[in-house]
Amino acid sequence: MTSMTYSLYALPHSLYSGRARSYLIKNGIAYREVSCGHESFKTDVVPKAKLPTIPAMLTPDGHVIRDGAAIIEYFEAANGRPCQPKTPKQQLVSGLFDLIGNEGLLRPAMHYRWNFPEQNLSFLHYHFYHAQQEHPEREAKTHHMMDKMRYAATMFGVNDQSQALVETLYMEFLSALDKHFEQYPYLLGWQPSIGDFGLLGPLFGHLGRDPKPLQIMQQQAVHVYRWVERMNRAAQDAPEHFPSTGYAVPEAGFLANDEIPATLLAALAVIAEDLVPETRAAAEVINGWLAVNPVEAGAKASRYLGQNGGKAEFTVRDQTMVAGAQPYRFFVLQSVQDCYARCSADERIGIDELLQSCGLDELLNIKLTRRLGQRDNLEVWV
Ligand SMILES: N[C@@H](CCC(=O)N[C@@H](CS)C(=O)NCC(=O)O)C(=O)O
Numbered sequence: 001m002t003s004m005t006y007s008l009y010a011l012p013h014s015l016y017s018g019r020a021r022s023y024l025i026k027n028g029i030a031y032r033e034v035s036c037g038h039e040s041f042k043t044d045v046v047p048k049a050k051l052p053t054i055p056a057m058l059t060p061d062g063h064v065i066r067d068g069a070a071i072i073e074y075f076e077a078a079n080g081r082p083c084q085p086k087t088p089k090q091q092l093v094s095g096l097f098d099l100i101g102n103e104g105l106l107r108p109a110m111h112y113r114w115n116f117p118e119q120n121l122s123f124l125h126y127h128f129y130h131a132q133q134e135h136p137e138r139e140a141k142t143h144h145m146m147d148k149m150r151y152a153a154t155m156f157g158v159n160d161q162s163q164a165l166v167e168t169l170y171m172e173f174l175s176a177l178d179k180h181f182e183q184y185p186y187l188l189g190w191q192p193s194i195g196d197f198g199l200l201g202p203l204f205g206h207l208g209r210d211p212k213p214l215q216i217m218q219q220q221a222v223h224v225y226r227w228v229e230r231m232n233r234a235a236q237d238a239p240e241h242f243p244s245t246g247y248a249v250p251e252a253g254f255l256a257n258d259e260i261p262a263t264l265l266a267a268l269a270v271i272a273e274d275l276v277p278e279t280r281a282a283a284e285v286i287n288g289w290l291a292v293n294p295v296e297a298g299a300k301a302s303r304y305l306g307q308n309g310g311k312a313e314f315t316v317r318d319q320t321m322v323a324g325a326q327p328y329r330f331f332v333l334q335s336v337q338d339c340y341a342r343c344s345a346d347e348r349i350g351i352d353e354l355l356q357s358c359g360l361d362e363l364l365n366i367k368l369t370r371r372l373g374q375r376d377n378l379e380v381w382v
Contacts, residue, residue, distance in 0.1 A: 004060055005030045005031055005032055005060060006024070006029065006030070006031040006032075006057055006058070006059055006060065007031065007032055007033075007034050007057065007058040008020060008021060008024065008031050008032070008033050008034065008055055008056075008057055008071075009033075009034050009035070009036045009038075009041050009045055009054050009055060009056040009057070009058065010033050010034075010035075010036070010054050010055045011035060011036060011054060011127065011131050012127060012209075013124070013127040013205055013206075013209065013210070014054050014055070014205055015109060015201045015202055015205035015206055016053070016054065016055055016068045016102075016201055016205070017054050017055045017068075017205065018200050018201050018204040018205040018232075019055075019068045019072070019101065019102075019197045019198055019200055019201040020055040020057070020068045020071045020072065020197075021033070021055070021232070022192075022196075022197050022200050022204070022231045022232055023071070023072050023075065023083070023197045024075075025231075025232060025233065025234050026083075026192050026197075026231070026234065027075060027079070027082065027083070028234060029075060031057075034058075035130075035131060036052070036054045036056075036131065037130070037131045037132045037133055038133075039133070040058075041056075044058060044064075045058055045064050048063070048064035048377065049064050049066035049377050050066065050376065050377045050378050051066060051377070051378070053066060053067070055067075055068050055071060056071075057071045057074070064377065065377070066377040067374065067377070067379075068102075068197075068201070069098075069102075069331075069332070069374075070374055070377070072194065072197060076194075083191075083192060083193055083194050083196075083197070084193070084194055085188055085193055085254045086254075087254070087258035088258065088339070088343045088347040088350070088351060089258045089260050089347075089350060089351055089354055090188050090193070090254055090255070090258055090259075090260065091339050092336060092339050092340060092343075092351055093187070093188070093195065093260055093264065093268075093354075094187070094188065094193040094194045094195035094196075095194065095195065095332075095335050095336035095339055096195065096268065096336055096360065096363075097187055097193075097194075097195025097196065097198055097199045098194050098195050098197070098198030098199075098332055098335070098336075099198070099275075099329070099332045099333055099336060100195075100198065100199060100271050100275065101195070101197075101198030101199040101200065101201045101202060101203070102198055102201065102328070102329075102332050103275075103326070103328070103329040103332065104271055104274075104275045105170075105173075105199075105201075105202040105203070105207070106156040106202065107156050107157055107158050107162070107166045107169075107170075107274075107323075108166055108167070108169070108170035108173075108202070108207060108213075109202035109205070109206040109207055110149075110152065110153035110156050110158050110206070111153060111158045111163060111166045111167070111170075112170075112206060112207055112210060112212055112213035112216075113149075113153070113206045113210050113213075114149070114150045114153045114158075115153070115158070115163065116211075116212035119211045119212040119215075120210050120211050120212050123210060123211050124146060124210070125142060125146070128142045128145050128146050129142045131145075155304075155323070155324045156323050156324065157278075157321045157322055157323035161319070162319065162321055165316060165317060165319050165321075169270065169273060169274060169316070170207075171216075171220075172270045173267060173270045173271055174216070174217065174220065174221045174224060175220070175221065176263070176266045176267035176269075176270050177221065177223075177224050177267045178220075178221040178222070178223045178224050179223075179263050179266065180223075180261065180263035180264050180266075180267055181223035181224055181226065181227045182223045182263075183261065183263055184241070184255075184261065184263075185227065185230060185236070185237075185238035185241045186227070186230075187199070187264060188254045188255055188260075188264075189253060189254045189255035189259075190236075190238075190252050190253050190254070190255075191252045191253055191254060192231060193254065196227075196231060197231075198332075200228065200231045203217075203224065203227075203228055204228050204231065204232065208224075208225065208228040226240065236252065258350075260354060265354070265357055265358045266358075268358040268359075268360055269357075269358040269359055271360075272358055272359035272360045273316055273317065273359070274314075274316045274321070275360070275363070276359065276360065276362050276363060277314035277315060277316060278312060278314050278316075278321070278323060279329060279333065279363060279366050280314065280362065280366055281312035281313055281314040281325070282312040282323075282325035282326070282329060282330075283325075283330065283366045283367065283368060284312070285305070285310060285311065285312045285325040286305065286325050286327060286330070286368055287368060287369050289305045289310070290368065290369050290370055291369070293305075295370065295381040296381075297381065297382060298375065298380050298381070298382075299380060299381050300378050300379070300380055301327045301328075301331075301372055301378075301379040301380055301381050302327070303326055303327070303328065304324050304325075304326060305325065305327075310324050310325050310326075311323070311324060311325065312324070312325040327368070327372055327379060328372075328379060330367075330368045330372055331372040331373075331374070331379055333363065333366070334367075334371060334372060336363065336364075337363075337364055337367065340364050370382065
């Protein structure tokens, strides 16, 4: 199937699709959305994408870009990086929110999707069923896919013991973020950054759309809900942030003077509570695996490390959690660390102070013994 515009292979309820879709909308990039249940996903996309994940983009000249980060990077590189803040603290904080969206909110995203069947099940069934073509096994396959994703929730550390803590942490984060979006329409002021798109993944696809968490967001965090709406609209859509007199629309742009609002630091401080110990534990697991499984440069970095490896154990508020250690977390974190490495000594002092104030400073030093890259649509060990 060829098209004059970009084709985004995605699904409405897919966490990672929401990130790429919002980027295209906010940057005025014409595209059409195609279900990954469409025959062309198998014939035109997957052979070049290498893995059957969404989002995947088919360009008008027939190239396929798999992975939300790679899709965004394709347009950022071509257009002078419109969504990358230019100043050091803001660039780093934008990268941190990208990490939080891609990895740091998977537990609440999966918990609030799969552990409230009374509220969510028929909604989810509709979406999983309609992600496929008509075929005799359609219903059975729908159940198989849903069971697989329900199981994935446990892989990320959601179980009977951890559910209460997952909820507490999410509600604290939501409340802190709500105070931020009461003040500003986006994370860093008046335009969305890379971090906004990353964060939107879980906060739209699951937490701002499935019936149970949507109700929580609408009732308890209306400003976050409005940001989710705004992120899916081409226009600025921030009437509540207009000045109280006159009709002037605020200038688009990031906040002046590399400002990071205190409201954002409060939200980061909540996230730090599980992001840091989980990242530390995951790095230990993956580095241990790398020590006994030498990988050649260019070898594919699998999503999980295999049957025996890959479980990170860490403590949050005196409670032990266990979650799969995924190399992708470090692919995203690496960009944050690279941003820090590019800064001058003075700039680093400012960033150190900022990250210490919200308990995230250790993230700059947690590294894998091997770097990760993306080559030919796969994450690889460099
Ligand atoms: N790192 C990828 C992750 C994509 C991903 O895991 N997408 C999910 C849907 S939200 C998927 O395709 N899952 C199916 C699978 O893993 O086979 C990205 O950011 O695009």
